[in-house]
Amino acid sequence: MGKKLTIMDIAQMAGVSRQTVSRVLNNKPEVNEATRKQVQRLIEKHEFRPSLQARSMVTRKTNMIALLLPDIANPFFAEVVRGIERTLRENNLNVFLMTTEEDVEQENAFIQLSKNYNVDGMILCSPRLDDANLRKLIPEISPVVLLNRDLDVDGAACIVVDATHGGYVATKYLIEQGHSKIGIIVGPPRAYSSIQRLEGYKKALQDFGIPFDNDLVMQVEVDNKGVHIMTEKLIKQNVTSITTYNDMAAAHVIQACTDLNLNVPEDISVIGFDGLAISQFTNPTLTTMSLPLFEIGETIASILIKMIKGNEPFERLSKVYPILKVGNSTKSVHFSD
Known part of the structure; x- marks a missing residue:
């Protein structure tokens, strides 16, 4: 097999400039008909397909979108990515994906690589890069x-889950069910949503006159690591309910309760966050703060497309509000006189 032909090879065969071949490839009008047909014959004869880099030198478009995520194994991101990919694909855009395990060096390397590839736009979920760097x-x-x-x-445009609202609604629901000693497990401290969720929890306690107890707050360093031990610590403090930062963490809490011979929700109520499919398959089914994850992905992609085209207004900040979805993992602890 011979070497792969380049735009310059086709130009030399046709006796025209490289720019002329590029104009033909991109269906530009600034080429006379005879030259266009000659170039097209050579392209078809040699089954020539230009590289993305070569095409982008003229069009300044690669039809590539860079997508950086901390962890694709997290079902939250997996569902969001489905919405992103489908919307981009419907608009003839492709995804260049990298997961970084929240490694700052990897995140910076990916951003530099994306610049080198001249991507048309980027979608970033980066808990570690600070505001100044961004x-x-x-x-x-x-x-x-x-x-x-x-x-x-x-x-930049931003789409954020209003975790303050989610934390507030989850805690308020438990209080209204008669719970007053409510444990909370929040995500890694660097995560934007962790700070918000804790704020919502505190606000609900304040609104209902329940003193805040810092000993009932547990914070993981890495997703779902140590949740079992944190559950044990909260149970030793006689909490009657635990609200968590995602559905996977809630599933770990339920398992920890089972291991401790406690029944959910008879002995302890549990609330998740995200509304993943797993919430319907835990035993019992989860009460959770549900999010339209696929639709979030669609919204992210749609906003980016508007930004790339530059001819439509877009929201700089879009907020998504989680909705309480009641399952079987919570119960009322009101006592009759």
């Missing part, structure tokens, strides 16, 4: 859509 990077890589990060900077 403010510096975004003008170089825009347009960008940030997931679960509210940063007001030119060239």
Whole structure:
């Protein structure tokens, strides 16, 4: 097999410039009909397909979108990515995906690689890159859509889950069910949503006159690591309910309760967050703060497409409000006189 032909090879065969071949490939009008037909014959004869890099040198478009996530194994991200990919694919855009396990060096390397590939836009979910670094990077890589990060900077749009609202509603529901000693397990401290969820929890306690007890707050360093031990610690403090930062963590709590010979919800109520499919398959089924994850992905992609085209207005900040979905993992503990 011979070497792969380049645009320059086709140009030399046709006796025209490289720019002329590119104009034919991209269906531009600035080529006379005879030359166009000659170039097209050569393209068909040699089954020539230009590389993305070669095409982008003329069009400045690669039809590639860079997508950075901390962890694709997390079902939350998996469902969001489905919505992103489908919407981009329907608009003839492809996804260049990298997961970084929240490694800052990997995140920076991916961003640099995406710049080198001249991607048309980026979608970033980066818990580790701080605001100062993002403010510096975004003008170089825009347009960008940030997931679960509210940063007001030119060239970026943000879509965030209102975890404050979610934390408040979950805690309020438990209080209304008669619970007053409510444990909470929140995600990694660097996560934007962890801070918000704890704020919502505190606000609900305050609104109902229940003193805040810092000993009832457990915070994981890495997703779902140590949840079993944290559940044991909360149970030793006689909590009657536990609200968590995602459905996977809630499933771990239920398992920990089972291991401790406690029944959910008879002995302890549990609330998850996200509304993943797993919430319907735990035993018992989860009460959870449900999110339209696929639709979030669609929204992210749609906003980025508008930014790339530049001819439609878009929301700089879009908020998504989780909705309480009652399952069988919670119960009332009101006592009759």
